[in-house]
Structure formats: structure tokens, C-alpha cells
Amino acid sequence: MAFKLYNFIFYITMAAFGYFNLFFQDVGLDSFQIGLVNAIPRIFALLLMPFWGFLTDYLQENKKVLLITLLGTLVSVILFPQTESFKLLMLLMFFYTLFQNPIIPLSDSLLLDYLGDNSNYYGKFRLWGSVGYMLSVSILGYFLEATASANLFYIYALVLIISIFLLKFLPKSKREIKVLDPGDFKKIFRKKRLVYFLFFVFILQTAMNANYSYFPIYIVDHGGGAFLLGIALTISSASEILAFLFSDRIIKNNKFSKIIIIISLGFVLRWLSLALFPYRLIILVSQILHSITFGLFFAVGVDYVDQISGEKFRATGQNIYAAVFMGVSAISGSLLGGKIYQIAGGEKMYFVWALLSLTAGLIYSFYLLKKEKEIKINAA
Template sequence: MAFKLYNFIFYITMAAFGYFNIYFQDAGLDSFQIGLVNAIPRFFALLLMPFWGFLTDYFHENKKVLFITLLGTLTTVLLFPQTGSFKFLMLLMFFYTLFQNPIVPLSDSLLLDYLGDDSNHYGKFRLWGSAGYMLSVSFLGYFLESTSSANLFYVYAVVLILSIFLLKFLPKSKREIEVLNPGDFKKIFRKKRLLYFLFFVFILQTAMNANYSYFPLYIIDHGGGEFLVGIALTISSASEILAFFFSDRIIKNNKFSKIIAVISIGFMIRWLLLSLFPSNPIILLSQLLHSITFGLFFAVGVDYVDQISGEKFRATGQNIYAGVFMGVSAISGSLIGGKIYQLAGGESMYFFWSLISAAAGIIYSIYLLKKERELEQNADQ
């Protein structure tokens, strides 16, 4: 139950993060500057992200490293409301990303250690995070619209303090202490299955992270406000709860190639709806596809990477996965999405992502089908 409560509380911070760009806009930044603030600091912070996984796997001190990242994020968040300067916001985003990005993979690694061979049940625990997000995001949007967007950072800080308190109740890793040779970590980068999957993740998550950055602005540009943003995000988080709940059955009963094909189609349809029908009802309806494009996608990815990485490199594998899922792709999504949004508008940006998602899905699905047939042929011989 400790993991479920921790996820429920911590993922409220993700609701707060969804309003960062509204604060940046209120501070006077244009869409391209917002893209730069989201992208450039992340690039430099991302270079250090594997360090957190290496440190955890090398010394087996997951909870201590997780405490450091939570405390560092708390310190940084409290500094945001003190400035509206573009340069200082860039600096703060570097330290924010440096400490915040490892929190999810380190938490997931600790949970996967606890689950052991039952890693496919990850979604049953992660859905509590979606519930916390869902129950808070609309209220937070209403609160910020009624007061000031700067208040999101104080809400964020309170949630982080609660998360740090709950951290001490999480069970420690079941793994026996075995200090690894630093050279052993090279092995994980030689796994082609992992590299191909991460490249596919990078393409689709570039589109998703652009959506995270500019979706609130897209709603505001079409006459909505923070409260409507909150309603949209509530719908998306409610839909992902179902995906997390059933993810273990989906993983167990379907081939990986079939799941990937469904996810790719989900991405394509979601972006097409936003591009071609930018009305509030359709915008809200499109959020239901978040169940596939985030919930199912993330849960399947965590399990797939865990299988490839193995027990020894679990934290490292999850940090690399998160680095691509939320790091590298966030940089490209913010920069590319920001430029398209600035030059051609949100409709063009979403149409571009629909084409990219379709192409990536077709190519990677063909590759997976080929590999699965090869394995079946080898098994029959």
C-alpha cells in the first residue's frame, strides 16, 4: 500500500508541471522562448541523467538517491516564483530537470525490485499516480485561474514535502548487495532490441512532449482558460487509469508487435483530431486516447525495458528509458514544436506529428513482425 500512496501523492506534481508554460507565458515569454526554456536546460541536465541510474545500481542505494532528487527538486521549485527573467528561468529549469527527471525511473526501479518476477503488475501500482493527477489537475487549474499561475510552485512544494515523508515507508530493495564493475554498464548499450525500441520511443514521445508543452497554449488560443486545461487533463488521466489497470493482461495476452501497432494508431488519430477539429468538444474527446498514447505505452515500455535490462541494471535501464521518454524527446519536442507553433500554428503542428507517428509506427511494426517470425521459425526447428 505504501507504493500506491506514494504514487498518488507524488504524481500531483505532474499536474502542477502541466501549468509551467502558462506561468512562462504570463512572465512574458513567447512560444519559441518557452520552447528554449524547456529544451536547452534539459539537454545539459540530460547528459547527467544516466549518472543517477549508475549510482543507484552500483551502490544499491535507491532510496537515498531518490531522497536527494526529491529534495533538490523542492529547493528549485521554491525559486521559480522569485523571477520572471528569461535567463534565470533557463538556469532554474536546468537544476529542476537535473533533479526531477530521475525521480520517476528511480521510483519505478524501487517498485520493480519489490515486484520481482511480477513486473507486468507495474500498472496496478502506477494507476494510483494517475488517480492523484486526475483528482488534482482540474482543481489546480481553477485555483490558478482564480489567483495567479505563480502559485503552482507553492502547491508543487507542499506535494514534494509529503512525498519525501512517504519515502521512508517504501520497502527497500530485495536485491543482495553486489558492487558492480563500472565497465559492466557498457553491456546495456549493446542490446540492439533496446536501442531500436528507444529510437521508436524517441519519435513518438517527441510528438507527445510537444503536446505537453503547447497543449495548454493551444486551448487558450482557442478561447479556453486554465480551468478548461484542467478538465482536459482530468479526462486524459482518467483514461490512463484503465490502461494501467489492464496493462498486465494486455502484455500477457498480446504480441509486442500488435501492442505497438495499436499505440501508433492511437498517436496518429489523436493528433489528427486536434489538427482537423480544433473545437473544445473534440479537444476534450481526443484526451481519451491518452489511455493508449501514454498509459499503455509507458507501462509496456517499463516492462519491456525491465526484461531487457535484467535485475543488475534495472535502475540504469529505467533511467535510460525515462531519459528518452521524458528527456531527449522533450528537448526535440519543445524546439521543433515551438518553431512550428510559432510559424504555422497549433493545427499545423499537430498534423505534422500525425504524419510522423504514422511513419514511425509502420516502420517499427514491420521490424517487430519480422523478428517475431524469425523467432517462431527458430522455435519450430
């Protein structure tokens, strides 16, 4: 129950994060500057991303490292409303990203330690984060539209304080305390299955992270505001709850290649809808595909990476996965998306993402099907 309550509360911060770019727009940044503020700090923070996983696996002090990241994030969000300077916002985003990025993979690593061999049940715990997000995002959007976008940071800080309080109730890892040889960490980078999967994740998440950055602006450009954005995000979070709820059955009852094909199609349909039909109803309906493009994709990825990494490098594996899922791809998505949006507009940007997702899906799916066929032949 402790993990479910922690996820429920913490993921309200992700609802607040969805409005960051509206704040940046309100203080006078254009779309390309918003892309730079989101991307450049991540480049430097990303270099330290695996460090958090190494530190956790090496010292096996997950909760203490997680506490440090929560406190660092708290300090950074409190400072955002104090400035409108492009350079200072860039600096603050560096510290925010440095401490915030590891929180989810470290929390997931702690949960996976608790689940042990039942990692496929991850979604049943993670869905409570989606519930918290869903129940708060529209209310937050309405509140910010009625007041000021800068208030999102004070709400963010309050939720972090509650999360820090709840952290002490999370169970500690069941693993024996054993300091690992730093040289052992090289082994995880030699796993080809992991490398190919991470490259696939990078391509699809470049599009998704661009969507996170520019979807609020796309909404505004089509006559909407923070409230309409909140409704769209509520629909997307509600849909992902179903994906997390049934993710264990989907993982258990389907081949990995089949799941990847479904996920790829979900991405293509979602981006094509926004590219070809930029109408409010279609924009809202397209958010249902978030169940596949985020909920199912993320849950499947956590389980797949956990199986490849093994217990010994669990935190490291999840941090590498998160570094690609939320880090490297966020940099590329913010920069490429910002430039495409600035030059050609939102519809063209989403059309590019549809083509990119289709290409990546076809190549990776053919690779997986070929490998499954080889395994079947060798087993015969």
C-alpha cells in the same frame, strides 16, 4: 500500500507541472522562448541523467539517491516565483530538470525491485499516480485561474514535502548489496532490441512532449483557459487509469508487435483530431486516447525495458528509458514544436506529429513482425 500512496501523492506534482508554461506565458515569454526554456536546460541535465541510474545500481542505495532528487526539486520549485527573467528561468529549469527527471525512473526501479518477476503488475501500482493526478489537476486549474499561475510552485513544494515524508515508508530493495564493476554497464548499450525500441520511443515522444509543452497554449488560442485545460487533463488522466489497470493482462495476452500497432494508431488518431477538428468538444474527447498514447505505452515500455535490462541493471535501464521518454524527446519536442507552432500554428504542428507517428509506427511494426516471423521459422 506504501507504493500506491506514494504514487498518489507524488503525481500531484505532475499536475502542477502541466501549468508551468502558463506561468511562463504570464511572465511574458513567447512560444519559442517557452520552447527554449523547456529544451535547452534539458540538454545539459540529460547528460547527467544516466548517472543517477549508474549511481543507484553501483551503490545499490536507491532510496538515498531518490531522497537527494526530491530535495533538489523542492529547492528549485520554491525559487521559480521569485523571478521573471528569461535567463534566470532558464537556469532554474536546468536545476529543476536535473533533479526532477530521475525521480520517476528511480521510484519505478524501487517498485520493480519490490515486484521482482511480477513486473507486469507495475500498472496496478502506477495507476494510483494517475488517480492523484486526475483528482487534483482540474481543482488546481480552477485555483490558478482564480488566483495567479505562480501559486502552482507553492502547491508543488508542499506535495514534495509530503512525498519526502512518505519515502521512508517504502520498502527497500530485496537485492543483495553487491558493488558492480563499472565496465559492466557497457553491456546494456549493446542490446539491439533496446536501441531500436528507444528510437521508436524517441520519435513518438517527441510529438507527445511537444503536446505537453504547447497544448496549454493551443487551449488558450482556441478560447479556453486554465479551467478548460484542467478538464482536458482530468479526462486524459482518467483514461490512463484504465490502461494501467489492465496493462498486465494486455502485456500477458498479446504479442508485443500487436500492442505497438495499437499504440501507433492511437498517436495518429489523437494528433489528427487536434489538427483537423480544433473544437472544444473534439479537443476534450481526443484526450481519451491518452489511455493508449501514455498509459499503455509507458507501462509496456517499463516492462519491456525491465525484461531486456535484467535485475542487475534495473535502475540503469529505467533511467535510460526515462532519459529518452522524458528527456531527449522533450528537448526535440520543445524546440521543433515551438518553431512549428510559431511559424504555422497549433493545427499544423499536430498534423506534422500525426505524419511522424504514422511513419515511425509502420517502420517499427514491420520490423517487429519480421522478427517474430523469423523466430517462428527457427522454432519450427
